[in-house]
Amino acid sequence: MIAGWEYRSIPPQTCAVVKGWSICYNDRGLRPHAPASFVMALKRGETLHHRYRIESVLGQGGMGAVYKAYDATLKVEVAVKENLFTTEEFARQFYQEATILANLRHPNLPRVTDHFVIRGQGQYLAMDFIQGKDLRERIEGDGLISEGEAIPWFMEVADALAYLHSRKPYSILHRDIKPGNIKIQPDGRAVLVDFGLAKVDDKSESTTTGAKAMTPGFSPPEQYGTGRTDARTDIYSLGATMYACLTGAIPEDSLERAMGREELTPLRQRNPRVSAALARAIEKALAVRPDERYHSMVEFAAALGSAAQASKPTQVRDYPYLDRTARVLNLDRTVRAPITSGFGDLPTRLPFEQKKPPRWPQVAIPLAVVAIIAILALPGLLEGAGLASSERTSQPSGTQESSNSPEATSPPAGLPAPSPTSALPSTTPLPTVNPSIALTPQPTPIGGGIGQIAFASDRSGLPQIYLINIDGTDLNPLTSMPDGACQPSWGPDGLSLVFTSPCPDSAETYSGAGLWILDMTNLQPQPLLTTPGGDYDPAWSPEGERIAFTSERLGRPQVHVMTIDNGQVENVSGIFAREVQPIWSPQGTALVFVSYRNGGAQVWLMSDGGGNEQRFARGESPDTHPAWSHDGQLVVFQRSLSGVPRLIGARFDDLGIPDFRVCQQSPYSSHPMVDPDFSPDDRWLVFETWPDGVNHDIAIMTTTCANVTILDSDPALDFDPAWRPLPSP
Numbered sequence: 001m002i003a004g005w006e007y008r009s010i011p012p013q014t015c016a017v018v019k020g021w022s023i024c025y026n027d028r029g030l031r032p033h034a035p036a037s038f039v040m041a042l043k044r045g046e047t048l049h050h051r052y053r054i055e056s057v058l059g060q061g062g063m064g065a066v067y068k069a070y071d072a073t074l075k076v077e078v079a080v081k082e083n084l085f086t087t088e089e090f091a092r093q094f095y096q097e098a099t100i101l102a103n104l105r106h107p108n109l110p111r112v113t114d115h116f117v118i119r120g121q122g123q124y125l126a127m128d129f130i131q132g133k134d135l136r137e138r139i140e141g142d143g144l145i146s147e148g149e150a151i152p153w154f155m156e157v158a159d160a161l162a163y164l165h166s167r168k169p170y171s172i173l174h175r176d177i178k179p180g181n182i183k184i185q186p187d188g189r190a191v192l193v194d195f196g197l198a199k200v201d202d203k204s205e206s207t208t209t210g211a212k213a214m215t216p217g218f219s220p221p222e223q224y225g226t227g228r229t230d231a232r233t234d235i236y237s238l239g240a241t242m243y244a245c246l247t248g249a250i251p252e253d254s255l256e257r258a259m260g261r262e263e264l265t266p267l268r269q270r271n272p273r274v275s276a277a278l279a280r281a282i283e284k285a286l287a288v289r290p291d292e293r294y295h296s297m298v299e300f301a302a303a304l305g306s307a308a309q310a311s312k313p314t315q316v317r318d319y320p321y322l323d324r325t326a327r328v329l330n331l332d333r334t335v336r337a338p339i340t341s342g343f344g345d346l347p348t349r350l351p352f353e354q355k356k357p358p359r360w361p362q363v364a365i366p367l368a369v370v371a372i373i374a375i376l377a378l379p380g381l382l383e384g385a386g387l388a389s390s391e392r393t394s395q396p397s398g399t400q401e402s403s404n405s406p407e408a409t410s411p412p413a414g415l416p417a418p419s420p421t422s423a424l425p426s427t428t429p430l431p432t433v434n435p436s437i438a439l440t441p442q443p444t445p446i447g448g449g450i451g452q453i454a455f456a457s458d459r460s461g462l463p464q465i466y467l468i469n470i471d472g473t474d475l476n477p478l479t480s481m482p483d484g485a486c487q488p489s490w491g492p493d494g495l496s497l498v499f500t501s502p503c504p505d506s507a508e509t510y511s512g513a514g515l516w517i518l519d520m521t522n523l524q525p526q527p528l529l530t531t532p533g534g535d536y537d538p539a540w541s542p543e544g545e546r547i548a549f550t551s552e553r554l555g556r557p558q559v560h561v562m563t564i565d566n567g568q569v570e571n572v573s574g575i576f577a578r579e580v581q582p583i584w585s586p587q588g589t590a591l592v593f594v595s596y597r598n599g600g601a602q603v604w605l606m607s608d609g610g611g612n613e614q615r616f617a618r619g620e621s622p623d624t625h626p627a628w629s630h631d632g633q634l635v636v637f638q639r640s641l642s643g644v645p646r647l648i649g650a651r652f653d654d655l656g657i658p659d660f661r662v663c664q665q666s667p668y669s670s671h672p673m674v675d676p677d678f679s680p681d682d683r684w685l686v687f688e689t690w691p692d693g694v695n696h697d698i699a700i701m702t703t704t705c706a707n708v709t710i711l712d713s714d715p716a717l718d719f720d721p722a723w724r725p726l727p728s729p
Helices: 088-102 135-142 147-165 231-247 254-258 276-285 297-311 320-329 361-377
Strands: 015-018 021-026 029-032 052-061 064-071 076-083 112-118 122-128 171-173 182-184 190-192 199-201 452-457 464-469 486-490 496-501 514-519 525-527 535-540 546-551 558-563 569-571 579-584 590-595 602-607 614-616 623-628 634-641 644-651 659-661 673-678 684-689 697-702 718-723
Touching (some): 052 076, 064 122, 076 088, 088 112, 088 122, 135 182, 135 231, 147 171, 147 190, 147 297, 171 231, 231 276, 276 297, 452 697, 486 535, 496 535, 514 535, 535 579, 546 579, 579 623, 602 623, 673 718, 684 718, 697 718
Parallel strands (some): 623 673
Antiparallel strands (some): 015 021, 021 029, 052 064, 076 122, 171 199, 182 190, 452 464, 452 718, 496 514, 579 590, 623 634, 634 644, 644 659, 684 697
């Protein structure tokens, strides 16, 4: 065992063929099977090519060695890389590496100075000798690397990779990023070395040039077989390298994870001192599926930069190629047809909608009365354009002024909400649930409904579901599930909700989880489905008779619909693709959901029983977590722009084309926003946000992006918000 590192046995069948040579893996990495004559090293003092005097062996493998040498011509120390495989194919690969490096100019990459062939002996590449230790040596000698020290180094490596990925006419992939290939110079600069597996990525060709090999723990699944590698391959390897440096443990092998034999150990479980923001960024980069990782190095670096601001690293540097690449790729472009005056003029024609009788018709009258009172008593309140401070406060601030335009009004100083009837929960392993939570709706609450929001939070340890008033008061736990609870979805009467458990953390999938029903009159959860299969993403239908959800019972996440009365479950996904996150249309005749049928995450529509499928919106980045307004006019969903999640809106009548950025021009445009949900009156949104890059909180805002208010400032992870509807009498 090497100090500071944790190794696991790699299955003996984990091998690959590299241009006719078998390469397998032991617990230290690659073990090439090659003739012994191929690993003979040059001796110290020997002069190579009448110019390079060998001083020491820096590294040695089955394909050759790397030497530290003295260049007698330039009077400098150099690194000389040797390739002893003299076949035509290996000679071509080695020449490719020389050509790649000779044309690169980046402060965090080595510079090639010479390339030559000694007939009958091998090929040689002379390059800058990079002083300093590599990251593996640092970890073995000095222990774990702190977050503040590591982030600037990895931002420099990300900048170098962004430079490689943006080369023209073809991008260059490194494909061998690991701690041993990142050296830290005496001046503190990180340099990415060893381009032995570099590949020119010509997307017009079915195959691309470059050696095929991988390092268990640091290579993604697509690098093991015939899958196509791209920029996301380097993103995975950089994430794995960061994981190793911050924890001292190599992440579980990607191929083993892809086959379901292992799971990634959460980074903070190994090192709790790492910030939650950085851990989430790294774990996303380590997704087994390429489409679930960051889609560019710029996106990954943006997430690292956000974590860097929170952790206050000791070194601050410029990263010109990250910035330049973002501009060249136009990653922070504004999306089409921005709307800044609210959504009141949206069309009402709904192609999917066919009126169904509501299960609780008596709800319509009290809702209409509440709506009329709201219109008469509080004009302009719900779309007040006075921009409240984004500081965490228990209630929004501002003064109300008379104006003919709702855009000119500011919200009142306080938000009406149900009167508190129970104390806040104490910090215990499982929160104490109080069944006497107030259920009486107050008149004209902001957003309509009862003026309360359910959400998941890990403030008591494992995530549990909590209820809070929209003014930030009267926080109460609703669940105390021993394995955690999350993803609340309200029934249409507001008197019950469905949720997911077990729920160990905020995640996209919950394999092995089930659905539970919580009656708000007694707060006693009951399991909804007894058939195991990994059920999550619940959504209660508007008429209250069905629940749509994601299930893995067929071996792949697909959208299912359950009829509550008889327990009948139907798979409504049209094809055997990964399809998740179903949301009902207002009349319950259609579903909007996320499909991976074309590779990346896309928002799609289908009828409530399946079929009639159409794609909604046409974003280039992954689109996830849709929300459908109660009037049926608007769909809001989540999209990553320059590595930061944003809210995107689109008219249902237009099938998502064009779409527009929510909060594009307000003071809150830089804030990440995820997992939106509409208020019952459709004039407000609740969502998850983390403006400081670390603390994930629940916030509400008007659809005009005014009065953004964070409901609670607890440092815990808060997620999965759901706005409570008005209970029926």
